[in-house]
Amino acid sequence: MSAPVSETATQALQEDTPVEKPPRGTPWWANQRIGLLLLVVLLGALFGVLRPAFFNQQLVIFPLLRDIAMFTVVGLAQLCVLSIGHMNLAVGRMAAFSMMITGISYDLWHFTLYSGLLVGLVAGTAIGALAGWVIARTGVNSFVVTLALDFLLLGMIPLVYTSLTDNAAFVTKPPGMRELRNYSLADVCVGNVCGSPAVPQLAIFAIVAMVVVGWIYSRTRLGRELLMTGSPVRAAELSGIPTARRVITAHAMSGCLAALAGFMLAVSTGSIKATIGEEFMLPSFLGPILGGTLLAGGFVSIWGTLIGTALTSVIRKGLDLLGVGLESLNIYLGLILLLALSTDRVRTVLSERQEVRRQ
Amino acid sequence: DSTSGAAPKDDASSGASSGPVTLKDGSKVKLALIPGGAHPYFQPWKTVAAVDKVDFRLADATFNETGEWDQGKQNNVINSLAAQGYNAFGIFGVSPTDINSTFEDLKAKGFAVGSLASCPAGDTNAADFCLSTDVEAAAYKAAKATIEAIGGEGTIVHLTGNNVDSNTQRRIAGVKKAIAETNGKVTELPVITDIDKDLSTAQKAVADLLASKGKEIKGIVTTAYNPAVAAADGVASSKLPIKVVAIDDDAKILAGIKSGGVAATVTQNPAGQAYIGGWLLALLQSKQCTMKTPGVIVDSGSFVVTKANVDTYDEERKAKTKALQPEFEKQLSCQ
Amino acid sequence: MKRFARSTEMTLLVIGIVFFIGLVIASGGDLLAANSLRVLLQFLAVPILIGLAQMVVLAVGQLNLAVGAIGGFAAAAMGVLMADHGVPVPLALLIGFLLAGVVGLLNGVLVVLTRINGFIVTLATMTILLGVQYRLVGTRTVDAYPQGLKTFGSAALFGVIPWIFVVALIVAGLLAVMLKRTVPGRQLLASGGNPIAARLSGISNDRSVIVAHALSGAILGVAAILTVASSPGVNKSIGGDWLLPSFAAPIIGGALLTGGSAVVLGTVLAAFIVRFVDTARAEFSLEPSWVNFVVGAVVLGSVVLGQVRTRRQDRRSVVKSPDAAVAGGVS
């Protein structure tokens, strides 16, 4: 490594300017993710005390973890585009599209469970890449492009289903699908040691996704460049990052993860149908954003996404168990969300105040 | 509304006392009736659940509609109820193609499960039984009623809900069948689907239809709730001589029948489903009886209501409910 | 005038006229019948208003995901007040309108107080309002309200121009005047166009955000009134399909998601075009899926066109709007 800067210049530059300190690190209690985790634990404990059934492994914890796993993947799908400051309003529809391809592969081509999954992932990646390509080429806001794509797919998918199937769903179930839905880690043994029966096997998909996405964002060039692409894009372009390609990559990753989430949903409910992913849009934002991922791009938190997703799922489950009716369920859900986010804000403000007072 | 609560009460006395199969001990049965989501159709279930509890002396009976028309959420609701000790489930599956998986899971855990108001798509039913309107038959009846109302000749149009739902496909088939039987005297415009999401969508679709094709159309058959309400209203305000046949007996539609805005409606038997379903599930869960052929499908009946029988159709329906009990008894093997 | 000729509005106007003429020809002239025209316009009133309600918040760089929930909630409240509690029509409508406005205001205040992204705040209020709407009407369809209101809902000027459409146009006109010619309106747009500059000029961005959300709520209140007046009844499904069209209209109409643009005319014209797609579907008996397909294509097409145009204009310009996040705004 050659050093083109000589001693004199270095000295000239180093003349005793004071070190610029960043604002002091926020105290641990102001950390968004720790606060959230605490909230999840507290709520879990509260629900457990009110309804001991909350700790029922088979009927509560197992499906709860399965849900958290799936919505975490949904959240990661959104996180990938949030990392470059974009949005993907078509996450759900991308899942539906890729599952449609997977369904065709099972129904018409008799693929095995995992080769069908692979086909779906490829389809998801492709449709995501298409969205990314349009955005990169035209420079149109991602919100608009994915919204339009959502409309397009919303129109197209039912046409395909009604023309290819009798029941508007692909009902062929390749071997292994039922097992994947019901088996837990108790069925995975290394020697005599088996996993917990409360943890569904499907969670492995989420863990793999988290590890891969986490690795990409923390360890690789791609991840770093994605984060730079979002903040701001002109600077990234001028630093030699191929921003157009990164935009396409981010959207392709999003599509791929959406496809995975769609697969997890199809496995856990039973069949592949046109409405897969309809419920994905809002959770896809909630998880990452509650977890601290910035809408403006440049910062992502994989753990945060998991915790944020867990928070909403736990609330919903707890309210379910408390027998809260439909009319009140949404009200409480919304209020708790607002509260969770506001306390976050209060914490930040308090820690800033403390900081100022200390000086 | 006035039509739901009355029927089961009569049945209750007769069912519990005079029927050959009387539930011996319902004290360990906790019954849950779970619709697909909030919908007027299921409202009778709510009252009947309470009736079930009293009549069959069940440990508990509940009605939970928090699934919000989402199979994943419905599964969650079911699991939560199971965790709280509910052990007999009458379920309207949100997704006909998925619900068998849910049934299988519940069966595997030793619960009694009945598919109510809708049967799983395909040929198999993993629940203990299915007690539902034969949707294809109901749609067929509705189409027949429409054809009759327009005098057996002319063009009709079918308005319905979510296209990518197997029940919708069955309804479309039912209407087509009725039209095919007219040998070309009655023709059908392309089916208008996906307008049950909300009232304004349905209303707009109806208005557009009437504006563009109003003069050709002689009858409208609707097999979903919002389109039915919208069609009745739209035709009335357009003053076109179009006959509307609706679905279900929501107060608004009954009012339409009485005022003449709606030519007929095809009502189903939600109260009967909930009552007989509850009885059957209690028998099964208390291990008093088992199904001879698990997964048997029984039609809970559908009834054409016109101005002529609008005040009396409920009797017919009660009779049908009464008849359902012996019908099922034949399917049971009891201790 | 020269600027107008190159504007999005002009493009939309041309597209709209061509589209309409095409439809008239396809229908063999039937579309020009009084009744057909009335129906066409009747179902434009609410889409115009929800598009405007979204446009106002887009103008300050915010989003309102609760459009449908606010409208549905207000409509349900009005229906229940009139039908179940016998509240006189004008009072019930006023209460509903105020409720919508207050909820909008609340959205704004929450965004400002908590500094949480508007996207999330309105998402939360949407969830809450859906619950409230269901609690109000349950699964019923409430329609036992005075005939006079329904008469107004279906009445049309000269049998062609529905009164509710006229109301929507009046709201659009007022909004345009407010945004273009009043001080709060200009301040609102300034905040959206360049929040930092606005702040340095003594404009309170917080106030602009609150005003925008409150206005959005109020417009939705009017939309709710028109819905109650014109639909066969009020149930929990009202407002369920407002979200996507609320974005489609202003975006096709040329609104910038980063804020600062007031495109009242564009939004109205875009609503017309979307409505024509609907009409065409009915005319050609297409599956409703095609409508989504076409609207998707139109949205994409129009923004791509718009982008090409603004890029050409931007080439030699200096003052750029800041890189605000799409949904960012204040936070």
Place this chain on the structure above:
Amino acid sequence: MTLFEASEIVKVFPGVRALDGVTLSLEAGSVHALLGENGAGKSTLIKVVTGLYRPDGGRLLLDGREVSFGSPHESAAAGIGVVHQERNLIPGFTVGENILLQKLPTNRGLVDRSAIRSEAARWLAELELDIDPDQPVTELSVAQAQLVEIAKALSVESRVLLLDEPTASITPNEAALLFRVVEKLKDDGRAVLFVSHKLEEVFQICDTVTVLRDGASVLSGGALSELTRDQVVDLMVGRVHEALNLPDRTVDTTVAPILELRGVGTATGHAEVDLTVGPGEIVGLYGLVGAGRSELAKALLGLDRITAGEVLVRGQAVKIRTVRDALRNHKIGYVTENRKEEGIFLEQSVARNIAVTIWDRLRKLLGYVPAKSETEIVSSYVEQLGIRIASPSQHAGTLSGGNQQKVSLAKWLAAQTEILIIDEPTVGIDVRTKDAFHTLIWDLAANGLAILLITSDLPEMITLADRVVVMRDHRIQGELPNTHDYDQMSQQVIRLIHAEGTTAA
């Protein structure tokens, strides 16, 4: 007569005491300079005065009465006009509306457009600006926009006018116009506060001076006529500052140029641009704002299309398609003039800001970037460039302008570029850091880098360049060897700029 006075002002931000007992008083009919290094607190003081920030201590006096402003609105109403350091116009609004934004004239509740037009025209006329009040501000040039902001500051009938680096992005000619205006305002009896890093200007137009250092006033209200430039600089930097004295550097003119442009035309309007830069050479590209220098640089990086002529790198004709291409295959780097939007990632760590160009080189299997080699390289440049940070994980947004500029440069050094285009490197940067930068650029050339230096700062050009190329309206007007004689050079350069002939238009 003292119009305005600020005494013992304190302002604390989380992490910094930006102002720590600052006292300042402005006299009617006088221009007061506010000087200090980057981050000394000049802009913060202005924001406190205009009510954008609430002071944590101290008093403000207007006409001897204590005042406190809750918002810029109130200070404007009290007659304090301000031109902030930040760009300050609303896109989509007309020039007139922007000028009168603080108090739009109304007529029966509606904004009165004709009043806007006439009133804005009045202020534009006062500045002798030929701008249509109805024109959208998006159509203005940088300098026009700056002048419109001044009109905006005047429009509140201001008796006190605060100008925060108004000349940072305009040309000497336009600055001269501005100074004439300032003179006039002074003669009208207003008090003007003038912030600038260009000391020549300060000595030219200011009467008194306040110097800030680390948020405290080290000199409050001294008469400039009694101070020398060196004394002022010493006060700012807090010790004796030595004038920059660059060592000798010889350019070997026999070596073939590493970058050569032959008759280049671009999609942005350049025509027949000929230019060469040799290794170890600093070629200054001078011109007025908007002459098209930055655009030329961007075309060389593949951001704009080259439509005619050819670009030769190391003697080979090349087609550069992307910045990555320029960087990886031709070793060309570009330090942008627009630091905040194009140069650094404010929300990212310093480490990432520097490492952004080297990941491509460091990556292993599957794109894995070993954290260790990354940190090593980053810290070596942090050290060499004297980037004063607490840790490399600190966000770049928390750094001062000078340090940010170093970061923006460091990434190109880390990428081991051989041709470096440096665009306006010292805009808004204080004297000391400026000198350090000049040393650095000089040194880079001495180490063999080919440097194309784009600057509108004539002294900077004369200090550094070996040759000066003058551009106007996207064309090269001519080329001059640098004689290092300021007066001679400035005359020649100005003459070249205004020479007809080579320019078609």
